[in-house]
Amino acid sequence: MSSECIFCKIANKEIPSNLIYEDENVVAFNDLNPQAPVHFLVIPKKHYASLNEIDTNETFAQIFSAIPKITKKLNIKEYRTVINTGESAGQTVFHIHVHVMAGRNFTWPAG
Ligand code: 5GP
Numbered sequence: 001m002s003s004e005c006i007f008c009k010i011a012n013k014e015i016p017s018n019l020i021y022e023d024e025n026v027v028a029f030n031d032l033n034p035q036a037p038v039h040f041l042v043i044p045k046k047h048y049a050s051l052n053e054i055d056t057n058e059t060f061a062q063i064f065s066a067i068p069k070i071t072k073k074l075n076i077k078e079y080r081t082v083i084n085t086g087e088s089a090g091q092t093v094f095h096i097h098v099h100v101m102a103g104r105n106f107t108w109p110a111g
């Protein structure tokens with residue numbers, strides 16, 4: 001837990017948010033500034049500043065195994081997942097999070 005981290009506060013329910021999924025290790029909630037009709041974030045409850053900080057493979061499994069559970073619940077079959085790591089890659093919140101976006105067409109390559 002990092003006391004100044006907004007996503008730790010969301011995971012600990014110190015800040016109210018509409019959690020769309022929660023299990024022992026992971027929570028998911030809708031992005032404040034959605035980039036697609038569906039846009040939610042999946043985070044580990046434990047604080048890791050970025051993908052570079054994750055030190056156990058279980059953490060990857062916990063995050064990524066949650067995603068298809070959530071998309072199935074939302075009846076979403078096609079979606080984009082994004083992880084921004086570091087400022088130049090667009091990371092603005094330094095608690096690892098996976099963006100999951102759906103409900104529109106996405107271009108590739110991404111800009
Ligand atoms: P990043 O740019 O770090 O990859 O993504 C951070 C994401 O978190 C952004 O899409 C931003 O809209 C979202 N975000 C930032 N602060 C909050 C917040 O307090 N609540 C929610 N639900 N999303 C947030």
Ligand code: ZN
Nearest residue numbers: 005008047095
């Ligand atoms: Zn945090």
